[in-house]
Amino acid sequence: MDPRIAAEAYKKTEGHAFEAMTDPHQIISTMLDALLKSMTIFVENIDIVRGGDASLRSKHFSRALTIIYALQSSLDFEKGGDIATNLFQLYEYARQQLIKDLTTARVEQTATAIKALTEIKTAWDSISSEVSDAR
Numbered sequence: 001m002d003p004r005i006a007a008e009a010y011k012k013t014e015g016h017a018f019e020a021m022t023d024p025h026q027i028i029s030t031m032l033d034a035l036l037k038s039m040t041i042f043v044e045n046i047d048i049v050r051g052g053d054a055s056l057r058s059k060h061f062s063r064a065l066t067i068i069y070a071l072q073s074s075l076d077f078e079k080g081g082d083i084a085t086n087l088f089q090l091y092e093y094a095r096q097q098l099i100k101d102l103t104t105a106r107v108e109q110t111a112t113a114i115k116a117l118t119e120i121k122t123a124w125d126s127i128s129s130e131v132s133d134a135r
Contacts, residue, residue, distance in 0.1 A: 025128035028074065031067055032121040035094075038064040039114050042098065043107040061102055068095045090116060 038060040045052035045060070068091045075084040094117060097109035 023128075025124070028071070029121070029124055029128055031071055032117065032124060035064055035067040035071070036114060036117055036121060038067065039094070039098065039110060039117070043101075043110055043114070046101060046105055046107050046110075048105075057102075061098060064098055065095060068092075068098075087120070090120065 041060040042057055042064060045054070045057035048054050048057075072088055072091045075088055077084045077088075080087070090113075094110075094113040097113045101107050101110045
């Protein structure tokens with residue numbers, strides 16, 4: 001699936017503006033940034049007893065799941081091969097950990113997923129930079 005289609009689905013769900021973006025690498029980078037932000041806010045607000053905000057936790061939990069779905073939908077398994085499969089599995093891991101941590105009010109697993117996704121984001125930005133330089 002074209003990343004622009006995933007961005008459109010995300011935009012419709014979350015109300016974010018992607019109209020100005022035409023570079024698929026930038027779209028995915030922006031979506032990864034938004035995912036990491038939502039997962040971090042989710043983690044910061046998981047414990048309601050210790051001052052977490054239930055509304056923020058719920059909002060960013062839902063937003064993170066929506067972004068994960070959009071990212072998974074944007075993968076091209078024919079062209080991407082093992083890389084696409086591995087990314088799908090990483091996104092699925094992050095999704096499962098969010099759900100698990102929501103039900104247990106703990107964040108260890110989501111924090112681990114954030115670290116892995118941060119590494120992917122760094123690698124993605126590096127690839128995007130190389131692609132831009134080659135143009």
